[in-house]
Amino acid sequence: MLEGTHAADLPGAETGDAGFGIYVHWPFCAAKCPYCDFNSHVRHGGVDAMGFADALCTELEFNARRLSGTPRRTVRSIFFGGGTPSLMPPQAVEKVIAKVADFWPVADDLEITLEANPSSVDAGRFRGFRDAGVNRVSIGVQSLDDAKLKFLGRLHDRADALRAVEIAQATFPRMSFDMIYALPGQSVEDWRGELAHALSLAGEHMSLYQLTIEPGTAFARLHDAGRFTVPDADFARDLYDVTQDLTAEAGLPVYEISNHARPGAECRHNLVYWNNGDFVGVGPGAHGRLTLGSGRWATACEPMPEAWRRKVLANGHGMSVDDLLAPEEIADEYLVMGLRLASGIDVERYAALAGRGLDSGRISDLEEHGMIARVGNRGLRVTPEGFPVLNAVVADLAA
Incomplete structure (x- = not known):
């Protein structure tokens, strides 16, 4: 648990500068998972992917102009989240990455992460993302058990997940994958075995989340109707303890409450969030935090994809929230996010x-x-x- 870490060693401890990143939201999915409350949408008629990529680039340009009066910032990370960014054409990803480099200097060790679902992974597409500049992929494996994957509404099975991890490891220098635990009927031994297998596949990073029932989701409706129950707090704690023990033994200790990594392999982009750094958020529903001359601003974009795109075409951006934060709000965010970190x-x-x-x-x-x-x-x-x-x-x- 980073027992030897000193506060002065924390990112930005002396200057308050935790880095600068770009978050790109791709809101489209092949199907909506029943537990998901993210801003994701299914479009069975197809998506004008390059048209949306153009709108993302326009919104990046707006943010670059807005920041032009502030000290020049170097981009340390770009994160394509969703939704399912692995559904994007590689040329759309490449276009957005190039546009970031047009507007800001980028770090020599720039981290570019793209989230992927196993059902949308093939070797050719992954090579296309790597050629576009992506150097880190995060895969939504969620489980290595077919029955659990079916319960979670995933479109892939265990074989697809294993294949996706194998392709990712062969294609990208850095890779992470997600798992969900504390599922209905899951025993401690079930999770111990599944996690041990997952850790044998993991390279440098894993994200491990307890299932939560989010308001407005399909799972919330089913849970409220008594169709399933989740483990109580005491049993969930047992599962959490097993998680900490096994990850530590495997050399991937916790560095954030749900994230585990080998030392030095932490997700740099998420560390910007957790250390209260600045980041530009573009795309439907994307959030941002920007320090301008007048203070720190919280931004959020229109969540509906088509409405967001219309706003970008009309105004150069799709923001629906652009609020100056009070000092107490900034401090509270630092407290809430920073205490998620083991440091x-x-x-x-x-x-x-x-x-x-x-x-x-x-x-x-x-x-x-x-x-x-x-x-x-x-x-x-x-x-x-x-x-x-x-x-x-x-x-x-x-x-």
Whole structure:
């Protein structure tokens, strides 16, 4: 759990600069998964992919102009999320990447991640993405059990998942995949065996999520109707503990509450989010955080793809939210996101953002109960005991 990490070693601890990234949202999927509350849409009549890519480039240009009066930023990461970006034509991905490089300097070690579903993976398409500049892929495997994949509404089976991982490892220098656990009827031994197999396939990074029932999803309706139940908190904790033990033994310790990596292989793009960095968000439903001369702004784009595209054509951007954040809101975001990290937060940075320090009495109480721990003179992190009740810990500190 990064016991030796000092707050001054955290990204941006001294300057508040956690890096600068570009998030590109591709909202289209072949089917809507029943657990998913992301901004994803199915279009059976097909998608004008290059037309949407043109709109993404237009929105990138708008953001570049908006940032032109600020200190020049170097792009450290580009992340194609969704939806299912692996449904994009490689030439559309290449066009967007080239446009980013037209508007901003890019780091020599620029990380370019693309999310993929096993059902849309083939070797030729992956080679096309690699040729376009993608150097990291994140695959939505979700399970290595056919029955569980069917329950989750996935279009692929176990064989497809294994093939996708194999192709990804042969094509990209960096690869990650996702798994979902705490499924109905899943035993500790079931998950232990499935995770052990997954870890034998993993290279440098895995994302492991407990199933949550999100409002408005098909699963929420089925759950409310009593069609299935999820493990209770105590049993979910048992599954969580197994997850931490096996990943640590495999050399992929937790670095964020749901993410595990070999040291140095953490997702750089997501670290921008978790360390309160700046990022441009383009595409339907994409969010962004930008520091301009007047302060830090929260942006969000129109979620409906066709409406977003019309707004881009009319205005140069598809934003529906563009709000100046108050200092307290910036500090709260830093607290909420930063405490997801095993390395934690810099309390002096929090105080500088909020205009006030965290309550020392609350810190002492949580420390006494083993929920948080101090790191050096300035750091604060959530302990392994505190991670399963992270929301309660954050709420206590923020009160």
